[in-house]
Amino acid sequence: MENKRCDLKMKELQEIARxxxxxxxxxxxxxxxxHPGGSLSCVEIVVALYFRVMHHNPKAPRGATSWTDRDxxxxxxxxxxxxxxxVLSRMGFFPRDWLxxxxxxxxxxxxxxxxxxxxxxxxxxxxxxxxxxIANGMALAGKMDKKDYRVYVLLGDGEIEEGQIWxxxxxxxxxxxxxxxxxxxxxxxxxxxxIKNIKNPxxxxxxxxxxxxxxVEVDGHNFDELLKxxxxxxxxxxxxxxxxxNTIKGKGVSFMENQLAWHGKSPTTEQCELAIKEIDQP
Amino acid sequence: MKLLSLRDxxxxxxxxxxxxxxxxxxxxxxLAFSTKTxxxxxxxxxxxxxxxxxxxxxxxxxxxxxSCGKIVFASTFAIFATGRxxxxxxxxxxxxxxxxxxxxxxxxxxxxxxGYSHQALxxxxxMRVLPNMQVIAPCDTEQVSSIIxxxxxxxxxxxxxxxxxxLPKIYEHFEFQPGCSVVLREGNDITIGAIGPMVAExxxxxxxxxxxxxxxxIIDFVSVKPIDETxxxxxxxxxxxxxTCEDHSVIGGLGDAVAKVILEYKPxxxxxxxxxxxxxxxxxxxxxxxxxxxxxxxxxxxxxKLLDS
Numbered sequence: 001m002e003n004k005r006c007d008l009k010m011k012e013l014q015e016i017a018r019x020x021x022x023x024x025x026x027x028x029x030x031x032x033x034x035h036p037g038g039s040l041s042c043v044e045i046v047v048a049l050y051f052r053v054m055h056h057n058p059k060a061p062r063g064a065t066s067w068t069d070r071d072x073x074x075x076x077x078x079x080x081x082x083x084x085x086x087v088l089s090r091m092g093f094f095p096r097d098w099l100x101x102x103x104x105x106x107x108x109x110x111x112x113x114x115x116x117x118x119x120x121x122x123x124x125x126x127x128x129x130x131x132x133x134i135a136n137g138m139a140l141a142g143k144m145d146k147k148d149y150r151v152y153v154l155l156g157d158g159e160i161e162e163g164q165i166w167x168x169x170x171x172x173x174x175x176x177x178x179x180x181x182x183x184x185x186x187x188x189x190x191x192x193x194x195i196k197n198i199k200n201p202x203x204x205x206x207x208x209x210x211x212x213x214x215x216v217e218v219d220g221h222n223f224d225e226l227l228k229x230x231x232x233x234x235x236x237x238x239x240x241x242x243x244x245x246n247t248i249k250g251k252g253v254s255f256m257e258n259q260l261a262w263h264g265k266s267p268t269t270e271q272c273e274l275a276i277k278e279i280d281q282p
Numbered sequence: 283m284k285l286l287s288l289r290d291x292x293x294x295x296x297x298x299x300x301x302x303x304x305x306x307x308x309x310x311x312x313l314a315f316s317t318k319t320x321x322x323x324x325x326x327x328x329x330x331x332x333x334x335x336x337x338x339x340x341x342x343x344x345x346x347x348x349s350c351g352k353i354v355f356a357s358t359f360a361i362f363a364t365g366r367x368x369x370x371x372x373x374x375x376x377x378x379x380x381x382x383x384x385x386x387x388x389x390x391x392x393x394x395x396x397g398y399s400h401q402a403l404x405x406x407x408x409m410r411v412l413p414n415m416q417v418i419a420p421c422d423t424e425q426v427s428s429i430i431x432x433x434x435x436x437x438x439x440x441x442x443x444x445x446x447x448x449l450p451k452i453y454e455h456f457e458f459q460p461g462c463s464v465v466l467r468e469g470n471d472i473t474i475g476a477i478g479p480m481v482a483e484x485x486x487x488x489x490x491x492x493x494x495x496x497x498x499x500i501i502d503f504v505s506v507k508p509i510d511e512t513x514x515x516x517x518x519x520x521x522x523x524x525x526t527c528e529d530h531s532v533i534g535g536l537g538d539a540v541a542k543v544i545l546e547y548k549p550x551x552x553x554x555x556x557x558x559x560x561x562x563x564x565x566x567x568x569x570x571x572x573x574x575x576x577x578x579x580x581x582x583x584x585x586x587k588l589l590d591s
Contacts, residue, residue, distance in 0.1 A: 137346020167336035
């Protein structure tokens with residue numbers, strides 16, 4: 001039932017990441033709204049998960065005839081869903097041409113993830129802070145049913161200002177959910193300012209460690225480091241793993257990188273062309 | 283009159299369900315001894331999770347469990363379930379159409395001495411407004427047992443509101459169906475529709491009115507959403523006025539649900555008995571019902587006034 005591609009070399013993963021970035025820019029340009037910054041920062045994380053780490057089957061997504069042993073991915077930072085849509089379509093969960101109807105009525109691809117509408121989406125999110133709890137529920141069910149599947153959940157670094165994240169983090173460690181691995185997209189920016197200036201959640205690693213988590217820190221744009229961290233998380237027993245992925249918001253497009261303004265703005269057609277050119281020839 | 287605890291029966295029914303269905307999972311938020319989910323914990327510790335004082339976390343965790351095929355019962359006090367975790371219910375449970383049964387206790391003024399902070403007067407309104415969410419308010423132990431068993435077999439989210447107080451037995455036997463209502467007394471002058479603890483008050487009001495020569499039809503609207511529109515329409519034709527009774531704000535609850543049908547079908551005079559748009563306070567539950575106008579004699583007086591007008 002498995003559909004991951006263990007044969008994919010680093011170069012091929014990087015190529016997929018480039019294609020994903022181009023999809024994101026095009027999708028948001030056509031949609032006329034969306035969140036390019038945080039979508040671009042988590043590209044390598046999502047590509048690594050779907051193309052190399054997770055066991056899943058696009059022919060049997062969530063639903064009545066689903067493969068119940070599949071690994072689950074919860075996008076807690078739901079606004080970055082263009083990245084996931086691009087990867088899901090590339091994996092064959094739905095046709096590629098859906099991508100160009102992002103955020104349009106009846107498209108099946110809403111502005112934030114909906115598990116009822118979109119094949120491959122495992123949880124409805126978009127209101128920040130809820131994904132880790134949902135992932136905990138999935139991991140608890142896996143333990144109860146003695147299943148081997150793993151649950152991956154991607155959090156935003158601004159998102160961890162939500163109190164529910166810390167409620168959930170205690171649940172994860174209290175129940176020793178070592179079948180759960182969280183990834184923090186540490187791109188350092190939220191809508192209004194840097195996370196440091198808004199609520200200053202630092203020190204990150206120490207916080208999660210003190211909440212009972214195994215913590216690994218990686219370059220979130222480096223496939224080698226990400227894959228090693230995911231592999232490591234499988235060896236950790238009795239507690240969950242948090243991968244702090246240091247990333248760049250807007251990664252891959254020079255005029256978007258580290259810019260607050262590109263959190264939730266659609267590029268013009270001119271900017272879109274420029275961005276795609278840059279991604280093709282870095 | 284013998285009073286029975288709806289909460290006890292909830293806990294006991296969960297145990298019964300747990301025996302026959304290994305997919306039943308129960309969650310609580312540090313109120314297991316009050317909601318009576320601790321009874322389930324005693325028998326099935328591996329399928330019970332106390333998520334602590336973290337209602338938001340509990341509701342989203344319930345969603346995750348349900349997405350993996352579990353039938354989840356999540357319990358805490360009604361105000362915390364619906365108020366504290368509103369958006370978690372809205373997005374992670376309801377929008378995703380997951381099988382999470384929120385069974386909340388300590389609803390309404392009848393919560394008593396703990397005061398306003400603990401008396402959910404808006405929970406029906408908050409749950410009713412969510413598309414697809416079914417809202418149920420039982421009035422006795424027979425109903426609780428049937429409701430809990432029935433909703434465990436129906437896919438999708440439910441909200442069930444239980445009072446803290448014990449109540450008299452209304453039914454010898456009851457079989458719940460979504461959208462059902464029950465005519466407890468026939469009558470052709472006025473219709474009194476009630477839910478929860480107010481059903482017993484409405485039945486008493488029936489007797490008071492009878493002694494004054496007024497024939498009141500009493501309907502138990504156990505399913506607030508979907509509401510039994512047929513029963514309301516029938517009452518609009520066969521009786522001259524309508525009174526709704528609920529231990530809840532008059533805004534957004536049973537009264538408004540009934541008013542919508544009356545207004546769109548065949549307007550007749552309608553008065554909503556309930557907590558008016560005001561804050562409540564601590565007190566014995568009967569003192570509170572007296573002060574806020576929720577007793578049988580209040581209902582009877584409103585009925586007489588409405589028929590006179």
